[in-house]
Amino acid sequence: MTEWLPPALVFFIGALFLPLIPGKARKVAIVAVPALCFWLITALEPGSGWHYQLLGRELTLLRVDRLSKAFGYVFTINAFAAFLFAAHLRSWHQHVAAMFYIGASLGAVFAGDLISLYLFWEVMAVASTFLILARRSEKAYRAGFRYVMVHLFGGLCFLAGILLHIHSTGAVGFEAFADRSLPAYLILLGFLINAAAPPFSAWLSDAYPEATVTGGIILTAYTTKTAVYTLIRGFPGWEILLVVGCVMALYGIVYAILENDMRRILAYSIINQVGFMLCGVGIGTTLALNGAVAHAFCHIIYKALLWMSAGAVLYMTGKSKCTDLGGLYKTMPFTLIFGCIGALAISSFPGFSGYTSKPMIIEAGVHEGLYWVWLVLEIASAGVFLHAGIKFPYFVFFAKDKGLRPGEAPLHMQVAMFFMAFLCLLLGFYPQPLYAILPFPVHFEAYTFEHTLNQLQLLLFSALAFFLFLPMLKRTATISLDTDWFYRKGGRLFYRWTDRVFNGLNNQADKIFMRRLPDLATRFFRSPGVHLQKLILVPYYRLQGLGTVALRQEMERIERRATEGSYPVGVGVLLAVLFLAAMSLLFFMG
Amino acid sequence: MKTDRKCDWLDDPQNIRKVRMIFYMLLALTVLPDFFLHKHTLFYHVEAWPGFYAAGGFLSCAVIIVVSKLLGFLLKRKEDYYD
Numbered sequence: 001m002t003e004w005l006p007p008a009l010v011f012f013i014g015a016l017f018l019p020l021i022p023g024k025a026r027k028v029a030i031v032a033v034p035a036l037c038f039w040l041i042t043a044l045e046p047g048s049g050w051h052y053q054l055l056g057r058e059l060t061l062l063r064v065d066r067l068s069k070a071f072g073y074v075f076t077i078n079a080f081a082a083f084l085f086a087a088h089l090r091s092w093h094q095h096v097a098a099m100f101y102i103g104a105s106l107g108a109v110f111a112g113d114l115i116s117l118y119l120f121w122e123v124m125a126v127a128s129t130f131l132i133l134a135r136r137s138e139k140a141y142r143a144g145f146r147y148v149m150v151h152l153f154g155g156l157c158f159l160a161g162i163l164l165h166i167h168s169t170g171a172v173g174f175e176a177f178a179d180r181s182l183p184a185y186l187i188l189l190g191f192l193i194n195a196a197a198p199p200f201s202a203w204l205s206d207a208y209p210e211a212t213v214t215g216g217i218i219l220t221a222y223t224t225k226t227a228v229y230t231l232i233r234g235f236p237g238w239e240i241l242l243v244v245g246c247v248m249a250l251y252g253i254v255y256a257i258l259e260n261d262m263r264r265i266l267a268y269s270i271i272n273q274v275g276f277m278l279c280g281v282g283i284g285t286t287l288a289l290n291g292a293v294a295h296a297f298c299h300i301i302y303k304a305l306l307w308m309s310a311g312a313v314l315y316m317t318g319k320s321k322c323t324d325l326g327g328l329y330k331t332m333p334f335t336l337i338f339g340c341i342g343a344l345a346i347s348s349f350p351g352f353s354g355y356t357s358k359p360m361i362i363e364a365g366v367h368e369g370l371y372w373v374w375l376v377l378e379i380a381s382a383g384v385f386l387h388a389g390i391k392f393p394y395f396v397f398f399a400k401d402k403g404l405r406p407g408e409a410p411l412h413m414q415v416a417m418f419f420m421a422f423l424c425l426l427l428g429f430y431p432q433p434l435y436a437i438l439p440f441p442v443h444f445e446a447y448t449f450e451h452t453l454n455q456l457q458l459l460l461f462s463a464l465a466f467f468l469f470l471p472m473l474k475r476t477a478t479i480s481l482d483t484d485w486f487y488r489k490g491g492r493l494f495y496r497w498t499d500r501v502f503n504g505l506n507n508q509a510d511k512i513f514m515r516r517l518p519d520l521a522t523r524f525f526r527s528p529g530v531h532l533q534k535l536i537l538v539p540y541y542r543l544q545g546l547g548t549v550a551l552r553q554e555m556e557r558i559e560r561r562a563t564e565g566s567y568p569v570g571v572g573v574l575l576a577v578l579f580l581a582a583m584s585l586l587f588f589m590g
Numbered sequence: 591m592k593t594d595r596k597c598d599w600l601d602d603p604q605n606i607r608k609v610r611m612i613f614y615m616l617l618a619l620t621v622l623p624d625f626f627l628h629k630h631t632l633f634y635h636v637e638a639w640p641g642f643y644a645a646g647g648f649l650s651c652a653v654i655i656v657v658s659k660l661l662g663f664l665l666k667r668k669e670d671y672y673d
Contacts, residue, residue: 257658258665330597366632374632382650398600450629456620458647464617465651472659478666488672 006050006062006110007037007072008120011103018099019092027087030095034079037106041072048112057172060112066439067293071109071229073437074297075102077423078221078304085308085416086214097130098218105222109229113172114162114187117230121158121194125151128223131215132207140210146487147207150193150200158190177234188235195227195278196271197244198251202484204270205255209263209320213311216263220270220307221300228277228296237284245282246376248275253383257473258480260322262310262396266303269346269388272380273299279377280361283368286440291360293438298353298427302345305420306392309339312409312417313396319404322475327401335409336397338417345424347389348381349459350452353427356434359446359455382462389459390466395475530562620644 005013014033021029050061079102089095104127107120125148132144165183166172177184196204208219235241252272256265277299280292312335313328314320329336341352348354358381365373408414427434435442446452466473524531534555541551599605624640631637 253654254658254661257655258662329600333597371633378646379650379654382647383654385647386651386654401601450627453620453623453627454643457624457641457643460613460617460620461644461647462651463613465648465655469652469655472655476666477669479669479671480662480665481667481671482665 004040004043006107007041007076008061008103008107008110010037010040011099011106015096015099015103018096023090026092026095030083030087030099031080033099034076034083034102038073038076038080041069041076044069044072054115057113057115059116059172061107061116062110063112063174064110066437067229067233068109070293070297070437070439071225072106074300075106075109075222075225078300079218081308081416081419082214082218082221082304084419085217085311085413087412088410089214094131094134094212094215097127097134098215100127101131101218102222105226108226112174114165114174115172117174118155118159118162121190121226122155124223124226125155128219131219132211134215135210135212137210143207143210146484147203149487150203154190154193154200157186157193161186161188161190174230174233176236180238184235188231188238188240191227191230191234192244194223195231195274196224197248197274197278198271199483201248201251201271202482205264205267205482206484208267208270209261213315217304217307217311220266220303224270224274225296225300228274228281228292231278231281232289232292236281236289239282241278241282242370242373243282245275245278245280246373246380248272248278249376249380250383251275253380253387255480255482256387257391258478260475260477260479261320262322262325262392263307263314263320265322265387265392266306266310269306269384270303272384272387273303273346275380276358276361276377279373280364283361283364283370283373285364285368287367287444288361288364290435290438290440290442290444291357291362291364294357294360294431294434295354297434298345298357298424301420301423301427302342302353305338305342305417305424306346306388308413308417308420309335309342310392310396312413313406315413316406316409317404321477322395322399323477325396325402325404326399327397328404328406329397330401331405331407332397332409334414335417336393338414338421339397340393341421341424343389343393345428347385347459348455349385349389350447350455351425351428353424353431355428355455356431356446357427359451360444363444378458382458385459385462386466390463391473394466527562530559533558533562617644 011033014029018026018029044062044064046065048060048063052059052061079098083095083098086094086098101124104120104123108117108124111117111120129144129148129151132140132147134140161183164186168181168183177187193200193203204224208216211219231241248271250272252268252270252275256268256272259265259268273295277292277295280288280295282288310320313325313332316332317325317328319325345352345354348358362374362377362381365377409417431446435444537554537558538551541554546554600609621641621644624642629638629642636642
């Protein structure tokens with residue numbers, strides 16, 4: 001049924017009509033579009049369709065296989081819950097931006113060629129920026145500007161890679177890259193920037209926490225997970241992704257522990273989780289790729305749930321810093337429960353969704369004998385429980401009671417959180433529906449007694465470490481320097497440095513060429529004869545050993561002769577004869 | 591959405607003590623079966639030792655916390671640093 005509308009177009013059409021739909025009906029429309037789209041994707045059959053001509057090439061808007069469908073499902077499920085959560089918004093601006101953003105990410109996932117993928121890629125970058133700008137604060141404007149600049153840079157890397165790739169191979173199809181050449185590396189770099197791989201990760205932790213309450217929830221799912229999808233499709237088994245993934249898994253933890261803003265803690269934990277997925281892509285076996293897809297699927301759901309609970313807190317209290325929050329369990333018990341389900345799922349606690357997906361990646365690494373990868377991922381698994389599993393709920397809902405009594409979040413937010421929490425539990429206890437849609441047949445069982453016991457030990461003793469080291473984890477009202485320093489502070493320093501160097505050069509040049517030299521020239525040309533004679537004769541007299549007194553007398557003589565015009569005739573005639581002799585000599589010899 | 595409805599069960603230190611005791615018992619419960627099980631290993635024999643994953647989890651987190659704390663001295667700045 002590939003002749004049906006591509007999912008991306010459903011969202012685009014929805015976005016265009018949304019402003020025309022009045023109040024109440026709009027609330028229905030925003031959840032109806034993702035639901036309709038989900039149904040459309042279930043009906044899609046493997047194959048490709050919607051071919052079109054651009055730049056003299058045949059491009060494919062809709063390429064359907066198990067991989068693209070798996071991402072399509074979770075993108076629309078998440079969209080449904082996120083729009084439900086955002087149903088209180090009166091203005092249509094954020095909804096339209098979100099629809100374009102989600103539609104473009106669906107377009108990217110179903111795109112069959114690199115050019116279509118690139119076009120959707122850029123629409124995503126631009127549309128998502130509006131979800132940050134919609135916060136309408138000075139901080140958000142600046143963060144949004146930095147965000148879009150980084151993504152445009154990533155997009156340019158991607159575009160350069162595409163052009164070189166097409167030039168060298170002549171193919172536009174988006175398939176796994178076979179040869180490790182410059183075009184493939186440029187495309188990889190473009191993907192990794194969107195996947196928030198360090199050192200290009202700061203855009204995420206910088207911008208997402210500045211987005212609106214609902215915008216943040218939508219942002220968490222699509223940009224990084226579209227990048228994960230493209231990496232699975234384009235770069236399975238590239239060992240460099242193992243290194244990048246391990247670094248991300250640990251990097252996210254360390255920064256999340258240092259962080260004070262609850263939504264920034266969750267932003268750093270996205271980087272940590274994407275690290276796990278990248279490791280799966282780097283391992284590249286069917287089990288690992290299944291694991292990466294399954295983990296992306298579960299991650300989108302529990303991460304959205306975590307952002308929803310943080311969003312509900314921000315919406316009710318107007319605060320997002322751990323130092324301002326605490327004791328909210330008293331008046332927001334449901335938000336607490338939903339948040340804890342998300343926290344347990346991200347920690348891959350047995351019984352929750354992370355537990356049926358993440359161990360697939362780790363086990364795939366063990367099968368390949370990758371000892372270091374296994375070790376890093378186990379350490380990172382313990383660290384996840386530390387920073388997202390306990391730290392987030394503890395400092396927001398428990399810790400020191402700050403006297404905030406906000407009351408429970410609005411009903412539609414609770415329903416959206418309930419929906420996501422339900423999915424987390426469902427996928428934790430009964431992952432078979434998820435396993436059935438993975439790209440390859442699944443032979444994996446998470447719930448062996450031994451494995452479950454090991455995981456419980458790992459997590460519960462991580463919790464013990466958290467509570468024993470609690471004094472070292474006390475929140476401080478600080479921020480942590482990340483790689484965005486280079487374009488935030490570094491940019492300013494660079495500006496100041498170039499200002500000093502180039503404006504200094506400019507000043508010097510102005511002094512020399514515009515003032516000194518003209519001065520000199522005017523003085524010289526006031527009586528050029530005198531100065532010319534002095535220029536030649538002074539060194540000549542010096543060589544002859546004339547004293548300073550005699551020299552001054554000679555100078556005065558020159559000046560007097562020049563002012564009176566009284567040159568001895570003999571010398572003039574002699575010079576003229578010599579000149580003529582030289583000229584005739586040259587003439588006859590030539 | 592009633593703001594007067596609230597639960598302050600955890601304000602009582604006795605209840606916190608109860609929670610802590612339950613937590614410690616859970617910890618012991620998870621390690622106990624290790625002494626009676628034949629455990630499989632993935633890479634090295636050490637993984638079959640009782641409580642290997644417990645020790646691993648605790649030590650990993652301890653190291654992560656200490657390293658983060660040390661990096662914090664280097665990386666933490668006042669909130670208005672960029673303004």
